[in-house]
Amino acid sequence: MGKDIINNYLKIKETSHQRLKDAGYFDRIKIQVGSATCENASGAQDVYTEFEKMVKASGRSDILLHMTGCTGHCSSEPIVGVFIPGDIPVKYGHVTPQKAFEIFTSHVQGNGGPVVDMILDKKTDRLYNHEFVFCGQGTKCGDKSDKVAQAFKEKIKQLGMEETIKVASGVCFGVCNDMNNTSATACYVFPERVFYGNITEADLDEIIEQHIKNNTIVKRLVVKLDRVNNHFFEHYGDVEYFNHQLRLTLKNCGVIDPESIEEYIHFGGFEALANSLQNDSPQAIIDKIRISGLRGRGGGGYPTATKWANTRNAKGDRKFIICNADEGDPGAFMDRSMLEGDPFSVIEGMIIGGYSISSERGFIYIRAEYPLAIERLENAIKLARENGFLGENILGSGYSFDIELRLGAGAFVCGEETALIHSIEGMRGMPRPRPPYPSQKGLWGYPTMINNVETLANVPVILLNGPEWFASVGTEGSKGTKVFALAGKINQTGLVEVPMGTTLRDIIFKNGGGIKDGKKFKAVQTGGPSGGCLPESYLDTIVDYDSLNKAGSIMGSGGMIVLSEDDCMVDIAKFFLEFTQNESCGKCTPCREGTKRMLEILEKITAGLGTMEDLDKLERLGSVIRKASLCGLGQTAPNPVLSTLRHFRDEYETHVKDKKCPAGRCKKLLKYEIIAEKCVGCTACARRCPVQCISGSPKQVHVIDQSRCIKCGMCFEACKFDAVKFN
């Protein structure tokens, strides 16, 4: 068609590259400090300021202080990366201004090398001459890479080289399809940064002889790949937490400066858009998305290509695209992290989506609770406009598209698509019956396509790396990866992106590092208030849309709350129902009244007043609300109760029959008592008691007045002699 879209793009890329070069992005030492809502709350800004001072004081011009979004490794924030050209990248966790000083003087300024005991995850206790990271177990390959890695480890051990050579296992690199050899394994080597592919046990001796002993690369085995994860280790270093992930949608989070369009372009940003505008018809893009097998990441799992095609084929003078960034599930924060860490990917996905349905206008509906994400999105939209990726005649293609931000105002139900549409229209965010679906009749009556943040962030990845490759990751019915937000009683809270088909056990124990304080795992709650709780016997369930549904929960948007033996399942069910009951918009009776009645029953049970009939009533009521409610909120609201009733019925029965809460969470069932033999009369409990219901003189046994006790547990916490017990 003679359009010079690619050339226009390359020109922008060139100037952008030049700007980075002038700023010393490629040859200066980089000190990278995370900056996101959670990083800042952990004190990242103070760390940044500290480094700023030190860089200034050192008078060195070869150091670049670099801001980036959040890596998702929440429990170790603030995170600082030091990238010295030619050296292994090093990431530090829990950095304080004092630690920043140590890092700067020893690692950056001095020649002391990395401050080993501050390295993220403290996995490395020394620095190695070479590090070999083998690919981990994929969904199709079984344990063959583990076997090769194990054999290699053995050989290193036999040769007595354990002190200098490290052998580690990582994630499935997703490279088998490129190598056309699924019986072999792949391995990444530091500090040379080479990718060896097609390794079998027979190749190991050669690697040892050549690579380790002679310091020459085994050229025969090197594979050159231009995949997203090819640069993975260069950005994340060898950190256990990241090694077990396959980061596609989070590929730029914690890598690029979210306020720099140059850096986004440097990592292949807008290339998918330029290619699409130059070579593909809107229909061709939809076909590619269909081949990729992408399904909606917001919770429903609806095939993205079908949604796009429906909107494309719908009759209407104009069409709209909406990015649903109203991430309301408590416990889910992947969208926030993505928008704070890499807003451009979502924008690029949106432009491509807009082009494929011939829409000229898009909206991002975002929660007002995310001020930093809003700020970064606004900035990203502005930069995209200035560089010709948004606005009139994008890259000279003749296609025009622009994006507007719309803020929510704190209503969970607005995550439901028809409610969201009403909210953008400036009305109360209440849902309406479907059909007609938004793809037929949406915003202001025009066909409207609504996609979730993570779904849109997948689009450039698919188009850049090929839909067939994307489809090779994941399971039969669920392709690609999913980002999960790990929270609750887990060691490593944060975001993890893993291939679909990974087991819950792997996510919780490998990625998440297991249960906090060595407690026993009790349940995992997936899918937020619309999801369910799964017990230990379901830990080997793989995560994909269909398997989780079958188990009685849902994928949802990816929130994963891990519960330990200290948590009461009835209490958790009550918590979620309180939430949905509170957030019910009130439009339809089953949801408005039904959730209230269910909550009343749960309150009865947790107060020790429940009967066995109540349990049946809960089930009956739950199934009515499920079937009769107007929108997704009501239809899924009973899930936490129904799933806990299914998997933890015995706990409900203990509450009802024995009037006891085994986990000690249901206050009304608790009874605090002071053990006379242990009480030394220190008066600590009496002083802390907010209702002064503990009596006793100093050095005498204290007594709790049960009639006045509010069961706050202060006395239990205050006692240093374990003299306070609760049943």
Add this chain to the structure above:
Amino acid sequence: MSDTYTITPEIEAFIEECKGKEFSKSYLIAVLHKIQAKYGFLPNNLMEEVAIRMEIPTSKVYGVATFYHMFTLVPEGKHIVNICLGTACYVKGAEQVLNSLKNSLKIDLNQTTEDGLFTLKATRCIGTCGLAPVVMVDEKVYSNVTPDDVPVIIAKYKNK
């Protein structure tokens, strides 16, 4: 009293800007955000004013203002203390922190202290679950808060 709350030139300009745009009535929520950012709540007379200027029935403006949790129709304290009661915070003991907040401030949820300094509110997850339990005072997020931290945090704002 009501004339203490006026449409400032800045808000007026914003309303005019919105009115010039396509689907102008859809900017109602954005306008209400502006007013709340200025006064900390939505004064009655201003909701009426917005209704007239944007040509939206007052009942609808009021309907929107009362539907969304972030809007409030009564004046609030100088500092908004928000405790997150999302799932992650809840399982990590947000309830005890809430009790400690109630004790320290001597108010219940959604109340304002007598000196007008603090309003205590609960929020549903601010997306920093890795740091649970969290308390947000105005825009500042405090992480891994224990009941004992509460008086220290509150004191910081009392002396300001």
